[in-house]
Amino acid sequence: MKSETQKKILLSGAKPSGELHIGNYIGAVKQWVALQETHETFVPIVDLHALTEPQDPAKLREQIIATAADYVALGLDPAKAAIFLQSAVPEHTQLMWILNTLTSVGDLERMVVYKEKITEGKQALAGLFTYPVLMAADILLYKPTVVPVGEDQRQHVELTRTLAHKFNKRFGQTFPIPKELHPEAGKKILSLQDPTKKMSKSHSSLSYIAIADSSEKIRQKIKSAVTDSGNAIKHDPITKPAISNLITIYHAFSGKEIKQIEKDFTNTNYKNFKEALAEVVIEKLKPIQEKRKDLLEHKQKLIDILEEGAEKANAKASETLREVYSKVGLM
Ligand code: AQP
Numbered sequence: 001m002k003s004e005t006q007k008k009i010l011l012s013g014a015k016p017s018g019e020l021h022i023g024n025y026i027g028a029v030k031q032w033v034a035l036q037e038t039h040e041t042f043v044p045i046v047d048l049h050a051l052t053e054p055q056d057p058a059k060l061r062e063q064i065i066a067t068a069a070d071y072v073a074l075g076l077d078p079a080k081a082a083i084f085l086q087s088a089v090p091e092h093t094q095l096m097w098i099l100n101t102l103t104s105v106g107d108l109e110r111m112v113v114y115k116e117k118i119t120e121g122k123q124a125l126a127g128l129f130t131y132p133v134l135m136a137a138d139i140l141l142y143k144p145t146v147v148p149v150g151e152d153q154r155q156h157v158e159l160t161r162t163l164a165h166k167f168n169k170r171f172g173q174t175f176p177i178p179k180e181l182h183p184e185a186g187k188k189i190l191s192l193q194d195p196t197k198k199m200s201k202s203h204s205s206l207s208y209i210a211i212a213d214s215s216e217k218i219r220q221k222i223k224s225a226v227t228d229s230g231n232a233i234k235h236d237p238i239t240k241p242a243i244s245n246l247i248t249i250y251h252a253f254s255g256k257e258i259k260q261i262e263k264d265f266t267n268t269n270y271k272n273f274k275e276a277l278a279e280v281v282i283e284k285l286k287p288i289q290e291k292r293k294d295l296l297e298h299k300q301k302l303i304d305i306l307e308e309g310a311e312k313a314n315a316k317a318s319e320t321l322r323e324v325y326s327k328v329g330l331m
Helices: 002-006 022-035 057-073 091-100 105-109 112-119 126-140 151-171 215-223 241-254 258-264 270-297 299-328
Strands: 009-011 040-045 081-085 146-148 179-181
Touching: 022 040, 022 146, 022 241, 040 057, 040 299, 057 081, 057 270, 057 299, 081 299, 091 126, 091 151, 091 299, 105 126, 112 126, 112 151, 126 151, 151 179, 151 299, 215 270, 241 258, 241 270, 270 299
Parallel strands: 009 040, 009 146, 040 081, 146 179
Antiparallel strands: none
């Protein structure tokens, strides 16, 4: 038990509700890729979460396989990380039920993502309301020490910690309390069209850059990105959120320090900076897109990766669920 809590374990996932974008990459996947070297890594494609909003079944299947290709092309190594479908490991929904019995409706009503989705006009469905409990189950099943996520998931990880504490208090020490990790820069990449909102798959396609976007599309999207008043390339998220967002993207894709980027573009303007940014993004995505294309041409290879990942995940998940069932008094 002690050695298990000390083992470094990582759990995080992405929802195949559309095309994976550079916000998902900078805020989350980039950290998974770095940490798979030092952590036992579980990175489900959380397909059940995609169902919290209406999906066309044929399109969903395509998005699921495309997300698997994105994961591998972005650098997740199936030899180091268990890449699998959430729906292939039934323990996720089984543990969710147990956690549901510990979750207060008041806590769910406070979830900002839920409130935002309702304000955007999404239907107030029970699945959308309770998905943070499924997310808590996704996490706790693997007893992770770290959960690298974007800032939008902070409240959900907080709920996960609350539920872990509640469970441990009532049934005895079971779950280590997971720590969320955010990148230093880029924990919330903003929409290219509306810098008051985060970049999201389910918003207009002009507002995000998909991992799979062509060079032409990337140039067009960055060119049409909203900017702030003035023309200085200055990183100040409060007064200049739009250009700061573009500088953060430049930083994430080039590895250059933000101060250095400001310096390099001192005597220039938004137009020139945007052109340079587009080239940096295109250059970085090119080999990733080639790998992605190759993977999608060999779908069976992706399916094998998912099956192998599910096997690894299942071993861990079934062990945790057995422990939980026994502690709560199920036979
Ligand atoms: N804009 C973002 N900036 C930084 N990180 C982000 N993440 C999402 N958007 C940004 C992080 O990416 C991981 C996977 O997210 P997800 O696919 O599970 O769901 P999401 O957060 O709901 O992403 P989207 O793109 O906004 O999807 P839709 O529009 O379908 O709801 C998470 O760690 C997330 O924090």
